[in-house]
Amino acid sequence: QGPSVLAAAGRFQEFSQATHARVQLCVACCLVQLGVLPDKLNPVIRPTMETIKQESDPLFKRIALDTLFRLLQHCSTRSPCPNAKILRNLITMATRDQLHTPSTKVPFNAYVALVMRHSVAGSGFTTPSTPLTPAPAALANAMTFPSTAPPSAGPADRNPTGIFPSVEASCDQFDGVLTLSVQQLVSSVVTGRRTRTLSSPVHSITMATTAMSSNVSVEPVQLSALLASSDPADQTILQRIGSQQALQHLCAEFGDQLPQGLPVFWDMMMSSLESITSPLTEESGLSDDIMNQLMTSLQLCEICVPRLHAQLLDKFEGVLNQLFNCVLCVYTSVRHMACRVLAALASRSLTPVMQGLMDRLSLLTNEQVACYRCGLIESIMHIVDAVRLSIVPYVVLLIVPVLSRMSDQNSAVRLSASLCFATLIRLMPLESGVPNPEGMSTELVARRDQERHFLEQLLDGSRVDDFQLPCTVEAELRKYQQDGVNWLAFLRKYNLHGILCDDMGLGKTLQTICIVMSD
Numbered sequence: 001q002g003p004s005v006l007a008a009a010g011r012f013q014e015f016s017q018a019t020h021a022r023v024q025l026c027v028a029c030c031l032v033q034l035g036v037l038p039d040k041l042n043p044v045i046r047p048t049m050e051t052i053k054q055e056s057d058p059l060f061k062r063i064a065l066d067t068l069f070r071l072l073q074h075c076s077t078r079s080p081c082p083n084a085k086i087l088r089n090l091i092t093m094a095t096r097d098q099l100h101t102p103s104t105k106v107p108f109n110a111y112v113a114l115v116m117r118h119s120v121a122g123s124g125f126t127t128p129s130t131p132l133t134p135a136p137a138a139l140a141n142a143m144t145f146p147s148t149a150p151p152s153a154g155p156a157d158r159n160p161t162g163i164f165p166s167v168e169a170s171c172d173q174f175d176g177v178l179t180l181s182v183q184q185l186v187s188s189v190v191t192g193r194r195t196r197t198l199s200s201p202v203h204s205i206t207m208a209t210t211a212m213s214s215n216v217s218v219e220p221v222q223l224s225a226l227l228a229s230s231d232p233a234d235q236t237i238l239q240r241i242g243s244q245q246a247l248q249h250l251c252a253e254f255g256d257q258l259p260q261g262l263p264v265f266w267d268m269m270m271s272s273l274e275s276i277t278s279p280l281t282e283e284s285g286l287s288d289d290i291m292n293q294l295m296t297s298l299q300l301c302e303i304c305v306p307r308l309h310a311q312l313l314d315k316f317e318g319v320l321n322q323l324f325n326c327v328l329c330v331y332t333s334v335r336h337m338a339c340r341v342l343a344a345l346a347s348r349s350l351t352p353v354m355q356g357l358m359d360r361l362s363l364l365t366n367e368q369v370a371c372y373r374c375g376l377i378e379s380i381m382h383i384v385d386a387v388r389l390s391i392v393p394y395v396v397l398l399i400v401p402v403l404s405r406m407s408d409q410n411s412a413v414r415l416s417a418s419l420c421f422a423t424l425i426r427l428m429p430l431e432s433g434v435p436n437p438e439g440m441s442t443e444l445v446a447r448r449d450q451e452r453h454f455l456e457q458l459l460d461g462s463r464v465d466d467f468q469l470p471c472t473v474e475a476e477l478r479k480y481q482q483d484g485v486n487w488l489a490f491l492r493k494y495n496l497h498g499i500l501c502d503d504m505g506l507g508k509t510l511q512t513i514c515i516v517m518s519d
Contacts, residue, residue: 022060025051029067037074041082044071049089052242061242065249072250076261084264091268091296093243094303097236101299102178104291107333108171111182171332174282175370177378177412178336180419247300248307256309269304270315272297276322279371280329291331298326298337305344313349320345320356327375328363335375343382350387351439354394357383358444364401370410377405377416384423393437395427396451397444404495428455457490464490471517475510484511489518 024047031037031044038044048071051064072083095101098110171181250265251258259266272293280286286294305316323345326338346353357379363372380398384391391398402424405417431452436445457464466482467489477485484500488511491498500508 021047021050021055022057025060025064025067029063032067032070032074035074037071037078041071041075045082045086049086052090052246053093053239054242061245065246068246069250069253072262083262087262087265087268090243090246091265091300093239094247095240095296095299097240099233099237100240101295102333102336104288104295104331104333105173107173107178107336108176108181111185171412173332174330175374175410175412176332177374177381177416178332179339179378179381180412180416244303247303251304251307251309256311258309258312265300268293269297269300270319273301273319273322273326276325276329279325280331280334282330291334294326294334295337298334298341301341302337302344305341305348308348313345316345317349317352320352324356324360327379328360328372329375330371332374335371335378339375339379339382342379343386346383347386350390351437353383354437355441355444358394358397358447361397361401364405367409370413373405373408373410373413374416377402377413377420380420381416384420389427389430391424392427392430393434393440393448395424395431396448396455399424399428400451400454400494407497428459454494461487467518469514469518473510473514473517477510477514478507481507481511484508485514488512488515 024043028044028047044067048064048067051060052068055061055064068086072086075081075083102108102110171178247265250262254261272290276294301316305313308316323338323342326334327342329335329338342353342357357376360376363369364376366372380402384398399421402417402420405413406421408414408417436448440448461483464483464486467486469485484502484507487498488500490496492515500511502508
C-alpha cells in the first residue's frame, strides 16, 4: 500500500501544481484583457511563458498565446519595454534544440548522441535480433529533422563516435547532406540494422523530409511523453515546440504589421540573412557569434514563413539570392537550414523559388565544388517534399540534372540524387496534361519543352532522334545499326552511360567507330 499512497500523493502534487499554474494564467489573462497591468510585470509574464513552455491542454495553451500577443501590444509603448526580452527568450528556446537547429561545427553529433542515449546498454546500433526501442519523445519526435544514416567511417572528425563501421553517406562540418545522413540513421534505428540499403527510396525520402518540416503540431501521446520525461533533451524539445507555436501565433496576429509591431523580432529574422551577399567559404572568417546569428535567422524564417501575411512574402522573395547563397555555402548546417527555409517559402510561393533554383541548376554539374552539388540536391529534396503535387509542372526540368548526379563521385550527392529521381520519375505520367504555371518565364517554358523531348527519348528508345554522321563512312549502316548509332549519340549528348550489346558480327565496332569519328 505504501507505493500506492506515494504514487497518489505524487499525482495530487502534480495536479495541484498544474491547477495553480492555470489559475495564475487566467488571472494574467484577465489583467491583460482589461488593460490593467501592474508596475512589475513578472506576475503576468511568468505564468504566460510557463504555460507556453509546458502546458498540454490546447485550451490553456491558446489562452497563453492570446495573452502573450495582447501583452506585447500593450507594452509596445511602455518604458522600459519588456518586449525585446520576452522575444529573445522565445527565440532562444526555439533555436537551442540541436535536433532542430543543428550546430554549425558538429551538425550530426546531436543525432548520434540521441541514438547512443537510447541504445541498449549504450552500445549504439543493435543487431536485428535485439531491436532498438527509442524513447517516446526521441526518434518518433525527431519531428523537425531528417532521418539518415550515420557518418561515414573515416577520419575521426567525420565519425566521432567510432560506432558506425559501415555507412553510405558522410556528414561533417563542411561535407555531406544532413537530410540524407539523419534519414539513414533513423532508418537504421527503426529497422534495427547497422546500415540501410536504398530498397525503398520513396519511404526514405518521406521519412527525411517529414522529420524536417516546420510543422509544430504534436500528437497528444508524444506531448504526454515529453511532459512526463525528466530528460533535459526532452524538455528542450518541449520548450522548442511551445516557443515555435508562440512565434507563429504572433506572426498570424500581427499580420502585415509584424515589422512595425515587433521590430526586434523582424530584425533578428532578416538582418543576418540580408548580409549574405555571396556563398560563404572557409576563408570567410566569420566568428561563431555571426554564424549562430545566421542560423537563428534561418530558423526563424522557417518557423514564420508558413504563417506570414501574404504582403510580407514579397520581402522574403527579395532575399531569395541570399537564401541561395546559403544553399551554396561551405557549411553543412547552413546549407541544410537554407534548404528548409526555401521549402517553407515554396509552399507559399512556388514560382519565384523555382525560378531561382533553375537559374542555379547549372552549378549542379560543377565537379570541383562539392558544396554546390550538396546544397542544390538537398534543396530539391526539401522543395519536392514540401509542395507535393505542385512540383509536377517542374518535374521535367528537375529530372535531367538530378539524373546526371546519380553517378556523382560524392556519395551523399549520389544517394540523394537517387532518392530524388525515384520520387520525380513517378510523377512523370502526370506532367503531360499540366499547363505551364502562371509566371513561368519564357526561357523555362522553352527549356521544359526541350527536357520533355529528352525524357521521351530516354523512356522510349524508338523515339531517339536520327543522328546524321558528320563524316563519310565507307559502309552502309543497316537500320538496327543506325538505331545503335542514334542511341550512342543520345547518350553522349546528355552525358549518360550505357553498354552497347548485341551478338557477335552484327556491327558493334562499326557503330562505335561512327560515334568516335563524329567527335
